[in-house]
Amino acid sequence: MSMPAASDKEILSALFETALAAALPDGRYEGRLPDPPKGRTIVLGAGKGAARMAATFETAWSDAGHGPIEGLVVTRYGHGMPTRAVEVVEAAHPVPDAAGMRAAERILELAQGAGPDDLVVFLMSGGASALLSLPAPGLTLADKQVMNRALLKSGAPIGAMNRVRKSLSAIKGGRLAAAAAPARQITYLISDVPGDDPGAIGSGPTIPDISDPEASLAILAEYGIAIEPRIEAAIRANVVAKTEGGTAVMLATPKMALDAASAKARELGLHPLVLGDAIEGEAREVARVLSAMALYAVDHDEPVARPAVILSGGETTVTVRGKGRGGRNAEFLLALALALGGRKGISALACDTDGIDGSEDNAGAWFSDDVLSLARAAGLDPAARLADNDGYGFFSALDRLIVTGPTLTNVNDFRAILIR
Numbered sequence: 001m002s003m004p005a006a007s008d009k010e011i012l013s014a015l016f017e018t019a020l021a022a023a024l025p026d027g028r029y030e031g032r033l034p035d036p037p038k039g040r041t042i043v044l045g046a047g048k049g050a051a052r053m054a055a056t057f058e059t060a061w062s063d064a065g066h067g068p069i070e071g072l073v074v075t076r077y078g079h080g081m082p083t084r085a086v087e088v089v090e091a092a093h094p095v096p097d098a099a100g101m102r103a104a105e106r107i108l109e110l111a112q113g114a115g116p117d118d119l120v121v122f123l124m125s126g127g128a129s130a131l132l133s134l135p136a137p138g139l140t141l142a143d144k145q146v147m148n149r150a151l152l153k154s155g156a157p158i159g160a161m162n163r164v165r166k167s168l169s170a171i172k173g174g175r176l177a178a179a180a181a182p183a184r185q186i187t188y189l190i191s192d193v194p195g196d197d198p199g200a201i202g203s204g205p206t207i208p209d210i211s212d213p214e215a216s217l218a219i220l221a222e223y224g225i226a227i228e229p230r231i232e233a234a235i236r237a238n239v240v241a242k243t244e245g246g247t248a249v250m251l252a253t254p255k256m257a258l259d260a261a262s263a264k265a266r267e268l269g270l271h272p273l274v275l276g277d278a279i280e281g282e283a284r285e286v287a288r289v290l291s292a293m294a295l296y297a298v299d300h301d302e303p304v305a306r307p308a309v310i311l312s313g314g315e316t317t318v319t320v321r322g323k324g325r326g327g328r329n330a331e332f333l334l335a336l337a338l339a340l341g342g343r344k345g346i347s348a349l350a351c352d353t354d355g356i357d358g359s360e361d362n363a364g365a366w367f368s369d370d371v372l373s374l375a376r377a378a379g380l381d382p383a384a385r386l387a388d389n390d391g392y393g394f395f396s397a398l399d400r401l402i403v404t405g406p407t408l409t410n411v412n413d414f415r416a417i418l419i420r
Helices: 008-022 050-063 098-112 141-154 158-167 175-180 213-222 229-237 254-267 283-300 328-340 371-377 382-387 391-397
Strands: 041-046 070-076 087-091 119-124 184-190 247-252 271-274 279-282 308-317 346-352 364-367 413-419
Touching: 008 254, 008 308, 008 346, 008 364, 008 413, 041 050, 041 098, 050 070, 050 087, 050 119, 050 184, 070 098, 087 098, 098 175, 119 175, 141 158, 158 213, 213 229, 254 271, 254 308, 254 413, 279 283, 283 308, 283 328, 283 346, 283 413, 308 328, 328 346, 328 364, 328 371, 328 382, 328 391, 328 413, 364 391, 382 391
Parallel strands: 041 070, 041 119, 070 087, 119 184, 184 247, 271 308, 279 308
Antiparallel strands: 308 413, 346 364, 346 413
């Protein structure tokens, strides 16, 4: 197979854009809509993709000739878009704020007001856990903000963080579904979690669950997060019986994004190797493993023959020790560049599909095989920047950030390592 004529950046960008397109809810409701109810159709939702999910649901519902709808969804600041009937509220992510709490209160009230002849449509995507923030009895918003910051810096995997978030919430872990009973319910999901567990997406507000306070307390202890006795007492008291839920439908998943990127790679003349959509672990450790695989491919054309691209998804973590402006994808890339040592013919991109890597304004970054020499010429010390968790600052100085703005979806991280 001949080498593609396009530049490394063009190829990597094309793969990422293809993955993003596959993660959008557009056109995904057709043939998967419920029958219209005798009563009201109430649309409720949360997440970084909630506004786009609501807008596309409105179109699909109208095109099917169904009746009027109403409702409310909450999304991250800057992630809204126009809708016709469903109200869109914006709030803070990843640390909850008062706007998110007020939206959660209103969403809970709307769910509680649904009757047996009504249909409640839930739209859930990544980010819903922080955006749909309603403290459990005995807790305050400030308590949840402190806990969220501690979890984000702890290095705990997303599944563990969401388990704790459920125990702090009056709405997550199936509690919203319980509030909407006995109305008929359906939940549409865009997955941002390894394994696509519906109960883990946004901490599962509409997915029946059994409370396990001891598991949450064990996670906090494991990651060294100290809590006051009153918070421990509130967690122990916040239990909910498992209730019947409605149908859960996946609109988009990390695998769909990787499959689309893999097909695009073949179209561009590359051999794709997909490592999976559920890779977790410290970003710099994942980088070391993938660097070894890329170097082996350069030397031996195994486990994939050149020209090739190694694709992967999932959600890495960063244990913050420095004071830099990080982001797990920037951290992964900086560690990867160091591990590759400037080997010719290898470039890479890593981005969060929601358009925000951590808390900065970039989706991620990319580098070509001359990144270390460019850094030296610019007076940058890659190892020192990595030690300070400053991948953002490193790639910003080299003009290698990828800035998309809000993508209005979220199927977790996308990584592509191009091997010429």
